[in-house]
Structure formats: structure tokens, C-alpha cells
Amino acid sequence: MNSKAKIEALWIIGVLVVLVVAAGINIYTTESPNFTIATKETPSSPIPGNTTVVYVEGVQWSWLFTTYNSTGKHTTTDGVTLTVNHTYTFVITSIKGSHQFAVIHDLYIPQFDVQAYAVPGQNNTITFTPIHTGTFIIECVEYCGYLHYEMRGYLTVVA
Amino acid sequence: MSATMLLLEVSIILSFVFVILFFMYYKYLTVKTGMDNASDESDYYDSSSYFREKRKSNGAISTSAFVLTDSKSIGLRYLMTSLVFFFIAGTFGVIMRVSLIEPTPTLFAHREVLYDILTTEHSILMIYMWAVGSAFGLAYYLLPTFLKIKNDKYGNISSWAYWIYVLGGIFILLSRTSTRWYYYPPLALQLNPYGAGSMNWLAVIGMEMIFIGIAIASITVIRMIIFDRSQEVPMTKMPLFAWGVLFTLIMFLASAPFMMAALVMLFYDFFNPIFFTGVGGSSPISFAELFWVWGHPIVYIAILPQFGLIYEIIPKFTGKKIFSYSSGVLALGLLMPLSELVWGHHLLNSGLGLAWGLFFTTASFAVTIPSAITVFNYIATLWSAEKIRLTVPMLFVINGIFDFIIGGITGVMQSTLVINEEVHGTYWITGHFHFIFMGITTGIAFAAIYMIWPSLTSGRKYDQRLANWHLSLTAIGSFIMSIGWTVGGFLGMPRYVSGYFARFQVYQDIAIAGGVIIGIGQLFFLANLIKSLLEEPSTSPSNVLEEVYKLPSPGAVGGD
Ligand code: HEM
Ligand SMILES: [Cu+2]
Ligand SMILES: [Cu+2]
Numbered sequence: 001m002n003s004k005a006k007i008e009a010l011w012i013i014g015v016l017v018v019l020v021v022a023a024g025i026n027i028y029t030t031e032s033p034n035f036t037i038a039t040k041e042t043p044s045s046p047i048p049g050n051t052t053v054v055y056v057e058g059v060q061w062s063w064l065f066t067t068y069n070s071t072g073k074h075t076t077t078d079g080v081t082l083t084v085n086h087t088y089t090f091v092i093t094s095i096k097g098s099h100q101f102a103v104i105h106d107l108y109i110p111q112f113d114v115q116a117y118a119v120p121g122q123n124n125t126i127t128f129t130p131i132h133t134g135t136f137i138i139e140c141v142e143y144c145g146y147l148h149y150e151m152r153g154y155l156t157v158v159a
Numbered sequence: 160m161s162a163t164m165l166l167l168e169v170s171i172i173l174s175f176v177f178v179i180l181f182f183m184y185y186k187y188l189t190v191k192t193g194m195d196n197a198s199d200e201s202d203y204y205d206s207s208s209y210f211r212e213k214r215k216s217n218g219a220i221s222t223s224a225f226v227l228t229d230s231k232s233i234g235l236r237y238l239m240t241s242l243v244f245f246f247i248a249g250t251f252g253v254i255m256r257v258s259l260i261e262p263t264p265t266l267f268a269h270r271e272v273l274y275d276i277l278t279t280e281h282s283i284l285m286i287y288m289w290a291v292g293s294a295f296g297l298a299y300y301l302l303p304t305f306l307k308i309k310n311d312k313y314g315n316i317s318s319w320a321y322w323i324y325v326l327g328g329i330f331i332l333l334s335r336t337s338t339r340w341y342y343y344p345p346l347a348l349q350l351n352p353y354g355a356g357s358m359n360w361l362a363v364i365g366m367e368m369i370f371i372g373i374a375i376a377s378i379t380v381i382r383m384i385i386f387d388r389s390q391e392v393p394m395t396k397m398p399l400f401a402w403g404v405l406f407t408l409i410m411f412l413a414s415a416p417f418m419m420a421a422l423v424m425l426f427y428d429f430f431n432p433i434f435f436t437g438v439g440g441s442s443p444i445s446f447a448e449l450f451w452v453w454g455h456p457i458v459y460i461a462i463l464p465q466f467g468l469i470y471e472i473i474p475k476f477t478g479k480k481i482f483s484y485s486s487g488v489l490a491l492g493l494l495m496p497l498s499e500l501v502w503g504h505h506l507l508n509s510g511l512g513l514a515w516g517l518f519f520t521t522a523s524f525a526v527t528i529p530s531a532i533t534v535f536n537y538i539a540t541l542w543s544a545e546k547i548r549l550t551v552p553m554l555f556v557i558n559g560i561f562d563f564i565i566g567g568i569t570g571v572m573q574s575t576l577v578i579n580e581e582v583h584g585t586y587w588i589t590g591h592f593h594f595i596f597m598g599i600t601t602g603i604a605f606a607a608i609y610m611i612w613p614s615l616t617s618g619r620k621y622d623q624r625l626a627n628w629h630l631s632l633t634a635i636g637s638f639i640m641s642i643g644w645t646v647g648g649f650l651g652m653p654r655y656v657s658g659y660f661a662r663f664q665v666y667q668d669i670a671i672a673g674g675v676i677i678g679i680g681q682l683f684f685l686a687n688l689i690k691s692l693l694e695e696p697s698t699s700p701s702n703v704l705e706e707v708y709k710l711p712s713p714g715a716v717g718g719d
Contacts, residue, residue: 004482004483006480007539008483008486008532008535008539010530010534011531011532012531012532012535014540015527015528015531015532016422016528017393019524019527019571022524022571022574022575023520023521023524024573025515026520026521026524026574026575026576026577027521029577030513030516030517030576030577035576035577036580037507037508037512037513037516037576037580038508038509038510038511039510039512040511040512042509045512053417056259061160063615081327087620094437097717098163099349100348100432101345101348101349101356101432101436101437101438102345102444103343103345103346103349103354104182104343104345104438104444104447106508106583106584108583108584108585108651108653110581110585110650110651113577113580113581114580115508115509115580115581115583115584116508116510117444117508117509118441119437119443119444119509119510120345120436120437120438120443121436121437121438121440121441121442121443122437122442122444122510122651124509124510137651137660139582139651139653141584141585141653141654141655142343142584143275143339143343143346143655144346145349145353145354145355146272146275146352146353146354147347147353148655148657149264149653149656149657149658150657150658151660152660
């Protein structure tokens with residue numbers, strides 16, 4: 001092996017090491033209890049038990065959050081209040097507004113590292129536990145028409 | 160809008176198009192006959208070589224390129240067209256950027272709609288008309304010299320492909336679509352100014368025409384590289400630019416059919432919505448998947464030819480051969496299969512779930528290996544050079560490598576599931592690809608244009624000072640803009656919005672500063688071009704980029 005090939009081999013090994021480590025971190029972090037990812041709801045991937053279910057509907061152009069409890073059905077628009085250290089499952093979909101069809105939206109809570117598409121005809125679930133109290137922003141990050149940028153609001157976490 | 164109205168509009172527009180086409184054909188025939196007669200009189204077999212020789216330069220910017228059908232002329236057409244679209248789409252970009260100066264849309268009346276149209280047009284035109292167009296331009300222009308091609312018989316076909324492609328681009332421009340470059344239905348089906356734009360159907364037709372044009376051109380260029388290459392240039396010694404173009408076009412032909420089929424289905428949905436509505440078992444996500452099977456390879460299509468060009472450019476400034484030819488080819492080639500496997504990283508939060516998420520993210524790490532080998536090759540070549548001439552084209556190359564490293568690192572970062580959930584749909588992504596599009600796609604195209612400047616302008620030199628301004632403002636402006644986006648995006652600043660939470664204003668304003676600087680920089684390029692064309696020729700119309708490959712005698716390239 002001449003010195004040229006040696007340098008190149010060293011470089012490739014170095015890059016491979018970095019990438020394998022990165023890929024390892026990628027897999028490792030998904031094991032953490034704080035990790036969550038949007039998953040299409042199917043009979044084989046049911047909603048986890050012992051979590052509070054919040055039904056989220058994207059509509060042109062607002063977010064509707066619905067919960068059910070003993071007093072009935074409660075819906076809020078562009079915002080929702082959660083309890084700290086309590087586990088929630090968001091069931092997210094898209095419903096039609098004035099137009100014939102519903103469109104794709106994407107619910108995003110930056111400070112929680114939570115994101116899931118709202119897809120017409122499909123339920124996506126995402127499970128997470130807020131661990132800080134306060135007010136956090138929510139946004140739609142998939143373009144959905146004229147007032148897309150106003151599909152945003154605040155999420156409040158109380159003790 | 161009812162289907163009947165839509166059909167009426169389509170048919171009226173079609174008949175207009177036919178009338179215009181007929182007129183153009185008539186004009187073309189008249190000019191062509193005149194040229195044939197003139198060349199006949201001077202005992203030339205074909206008019207292309209006669210006129211080229213008469214002009215005494217091998218392919219300068221002039222309108223005759225639109226009539227002649229040799230490779231150089233076709234290349235010039237693509238180059239000129241792509242530059243025009245670069246300035247149109249660039250103007251759109253600067254306007255929409257400035258319109259974001261305040262968190263609530265107030266600067267222009269009805270700004271939301273304006274913003275949505277500008278941003279969609281900007282992205283579609285920049286990708287398909289500038290990135291792809293300039294790559295085709297340089298391929299048609301340079302490859303005949305690089306590969307010592309004696310005859311290219313497919314000029315007429317290339318010419319048709321070009322016209323279909325340009326007409327497609329014009330349709331996109333006229334359609335005032337606002338659906339974003341990925342056309343996701345069911346939004347794409349909302350034909351009104353508050354959805355996808357009233358004439359989004361025209362954008363779908365235009366897009367399909369662009370694809371057809373590129374597909375035909377790809378086949379002729381692949382043919383040129385593989386079959387028309389001179390025996391003196393064996394495949395194993397082909398310039399790396401030719402390899403880059405070859406791999407790119409094969410990748411195009413392998414991935415584009417997914418999008419072409421999806422567009423046809425989408426068009427059908429305008430009349431009879433059955434494929435992508437989310438009703439009755441159909442899923443809009445299936446369109447998104449078809450799009451990204453194409454959409455990921457396209458981003459590499461916008462850099463592979465330029466990667467190849469960097470290999471051609473560097474030796475001209477260092478006087479040394481590149482570090483390793485074989486690993487250069489290997490890396491460019493490896494990108495082809497790997498690029499086909501990672502499309503899911505654009506849809507990680509769409510409900511794919513953990514298993515597929517891990518598959519696509521792990522594949523995305525693998526796709527970085529060839530890029531790393533390529534960058535190493537450049538750096539090693541520069542490292543081992545005793546002396547580097549740091550003129551404008553070389554500085555564009557160095558800036559491009561620098562930007563690509565940043566873009567590559569952000570690329571790897573967003574390929575982890577945790578970070579992707581944080582940055583998907585934000586300006587971080589916009590920053591990631593603008594580093595690469597500005598540094599490599601745009602920077603290298605300009606580097607090449609500066610290098611072939613004397614040929615383009617039949618023997619004029621560019622003004623060094625103006626070119627330096629162009630380079631510095633482009634490099635500094637795009638760095639400021641992309642850094643502002645990257646940081647803001649990481650904090651959750653959503654992309655593709657006409658208004659935003661006030662907390663993000665500082666990042667938006669940084670990006671506006673950067674965007675305006677880039678815009679001003681491009682004016683120096685225009686000034687340079689105008690200045691050159693007003694001057695008298697002062698040098699030979701040959702150029703350094705093509706020099707080593709020894710130009711064939713004038714007229715030998717081409718025929719029709
Ligand atoms: C170095 C290897 C690269 C990796 C690992 C990588 C990774 C990624 C990932 C994971 C995304 C999806 C982000 C998201 O929306 O969540 C993305 C988006 C993108 N990448 Fe890269 N990338 C790389 C190189 C490139 C190159 C060379 C280009 C060419 C210019 C490019 C252009 C883009 C574009 C245009 C998008 C955004 C598409 C859109 O959503 O509109 N990337 N990249
Ligand atoms: Cu939205
Ligand atoms: Cu990709």
C-alpha cells in the first residue's frame with residue numbers, strides 16, 4: 001500500500017467510525033423513555049393503555065383538541081391544557097373544512113420535540129409526558145393553504 | 160371550479176399553444192431555409208458548421224444558438240435559459256424574503272397569497288430550471304470537447320427536448336401555483352387562491368413537460384457519453400465530469416418515472432378524485448412517498464455534475480492531477496444506489512413508525528460515505544498542490560467545499576430520529592439545503608461560467624473586480640442567510656410560512672440581510688456580462704476549461 005492509499009484508507013475508516021457512532025446514538029436514543037415518534041394507528045399498534053387520550057384534528061386553518069371525561073366532551077381550539085408528569089397520547093388526524101377534501105397538516109411542539117402529521121383518513125398516534133410547567137408554542141409545519149401560518153397557538157402545562 | 164370549466168380552459172389554452180407553436184415553426188423554417196441556402200452557396204454540407212465557422216468562435220452567447228442544433232448551441236440554449244430563470248426565481252426569492260420582515264404579514268397587500276406563490280415558484284424554478292438547466296447546459300457545452308466527439312446526430316431530438324422543457328417552465332411560471340414544490344394532494348386539488356392556486360393544474364402539466372424534456376435530453380446525453388465518445392477517450396479515462404453527468408442522468412431515468420406517474424394520477428384526480436384524497440381507502444401519503452422516491456435523488460442530481468466539474472476545475476488552478484481518479488469515480492457512482500434508499504427520511508413524522516424510521520435514518524448515514532470520500536479527494540488534491548492560483552473560479556470552488564461540509568454535517572444531524580423530530584418542517588432544513596445549493600450548485604455553475612467566459616463572449620475577458628464582488632457577496636450573503644435559518648430552525652422557526660411568532664423575528668431579519676446581500680451580488684454578475692458584451696474582443700475565444708482536451712477543428716463538432 002502506498003502512502004496515498006494509506007491516507008485515504010485512514011480517512012475512510014475515520015468517517016466510518018464517526019458514522020457508526022452516529023448511527024449507534026440514533027438507535028440508542030430511541031430506547032429512552034422520553035423518545036416518541038408518530039406512528040400510524042393500526043389494529044397491531046393500538047393506543048397504549050394508562051395514558052390520557054387527546055384527539056387532535058387539523059382543519060383549514062385551526063387545531064381542535066378534544067378530550068372526553070366524566071363530564072362529557074371538551075373541545076378547545078388552537079390550544080390545550082395538560083397536567084405535568086402525566087402521560088398523554090395524541091391521536092392526530094385531519095378533517096375537512098369548507099372544501100371537499102381535508103388536507104395534510106403537521107402538528108409540531110418544538111419545546112417538547114414532538115411532531116406528527118395530520119393525514120386525512122389516517123390516525124397517527126404519539127405518546128409523551130410533559131415534564132415542565134409553563135406555556136409552550138404549537139405550530140403547523142406542513143403547508144395547508146392560505147392561513148397555514150395562523151394554525152398555531154399555545155399549549156399550557158399546569159401542575 | 161367545475162370539471163367542465165376546467166376542460167374548457169384547458170382546450171382554449173391548448174389551441175393558443177398550438178397557434179404559437181405553429182408560428183414558431185414557420186419562423187424557424189424561414190430562418191433555416193435562408194441559412195441552408197447561404198451555406199449551400201459556400202459549398203458547406205450543413206448550415207450549423209458553416210455558421211459556426213463564420214462566427215469564428217466555438218459557441219458564443221447569441222440568438223443563433225436557438226436555431227442551430229449542434230451540441231454547443233444546445234448547451235448555450237440551456238445555459239442562457241437557466242440564467243434567465245435564475246434571475247427570475249432569484250428576484251422572487253428576494254421579494255418573498257423581504258416580505259417576512261415583520262411577524263404579521265403587512266408589507267404587501269394580500270401578502271400571504273403573494274408569499275405562497277413566490278416561494279413555490281422560487282423553489283420549482285430554481286431546482287428544475289436553474290440547477291438542472293445549468294447542469295445540462297454545461298454538459299452539452301463541455302462534453303463534446305472533453306470526449307472528443309466527432310459527430311452528434313441527435314441534435315434535432317435534443318432541440319425538441321429543450322423546447323418541451325422550456326415551455327414546461329413557462330407554464331409553471333404562468334400557473335402562479337402556491338402548492339410548494341412537492342404538490343401534496345389533497346391541497347393540490349384545491350384550485351382556488353386559498354389552496355393550491357386557481358391554475359395549479361397548469362403547473363402539473365408544466366411539471367410533466369419538464370420531466371419529459373429532461374428525460375429525452377438525458378437519453379441523448381447518455382448516448383453521447385457512451386456511444387459517441389471518441390475511441391481516444393476510453394471509459395476508464397473519461398473526465399470525472401462525464402462520469403458525474405452519466406451517473407446523474409441514469410439516476411434521473413431510474414427515479415423520475417415515480418413522480419411522472421404520480422403527476423398523471425394527480426391530474427386525473429382533478430376530474431375524478433380517487434387516488435390521493437384520504438377518502439375510501441386512498442391515501443395522500445402514497446403521493447408523498449412517490450414524490451420523495453424521486454425527490455431525494457433530485458437533490459443529488461443537483462450536485463453530482465457539479466462534483467464532477469470541481470474535479471475538472473481544481474487541476475487548472477493547481478497544475479496537478481487530482482488525488483485519486485478511481486475513488487472519485489467510485490464515490491460518484493456509490494451515490495447512485497444509496498440515494499434510492501433514503502427517501503423515507505423526508506417523511507419520518509408522517510406515521511412511518513419506529514422500524515422504518517430506523518431503516519431510513521441508518522441508510523442516510525451510509526449515503527454520507529461517498530460525499531465524505533469526494534470531499535477528501537478535493538482537500539487532498541488542494542493539500543498536495545505547491546501553489547494554488549486563487550482567482551474567482553477557484554475561490555467559488557473553495558467556498559463550495561466549505562459550504563458543502565456545513566450542509567453535510569447538518570444533513571447527518573437531521574438524519575437522527577430525535578433531531579429530525581425537532582427540525583423537520585423548520586428553517587433548519589432550508590438552511591441545510593441552501594448551504595449546498597448556494598455553495599455547490601450555484602457556485603460551481605458560476606465558476607464554470609467564468610472559466611468559459613472568453614468563449615461565451617467571443618473573446619472578451621470578465622472584469623476581475625466585478626467578479627470578486629459577485630463572489631464575495633454571494634458567499635457572505637448565503638452564509639449569513641443560511642446560518643440565520645439554521646439557528647432559528649433549531650429553535651422551532653417553521654419554514655414556508657408568510658407570518659410567524661414574534662420571537663423568531665431576529666432570525667428572519669438576519670436571513671433577510673443575507674438574502675438582500677446575495678441579490679445585490681448577482682447584479683455584479685449582470686454588470687460584468689453587460690460590460691463584456693459592450694467591449695471589443697481582446698483575447699482568443701478559447702477557454703482554459705476545455706484547453707487540455709484539445710479542441711477539435713471548428714465545425715467537426717456537430718452536424719445535424
Ligand atoms: C451529506 C448527506 C446528506 C444527508 C445525510 C441529508 C439528509 C437529509 C434529510 C434527513 C433531510 C430531510 C429533512 C426533513 O425534512 O426532515 C434532507 C432534506 C433535504 N436535503 Fe439533504 N442530506 C444530505 C445531502 C444533501 C445534498 C447533497 C443536497 C443537495 C442539494 C440535499 C438537499 C436537501 C433538500 C433540498 C432537502 C429538503 C427537501 C424539502 O423538504 O423541501 N441534501 N436532507
Ligand atoms: Cu399548515
Ligand atoms: Cu433526502
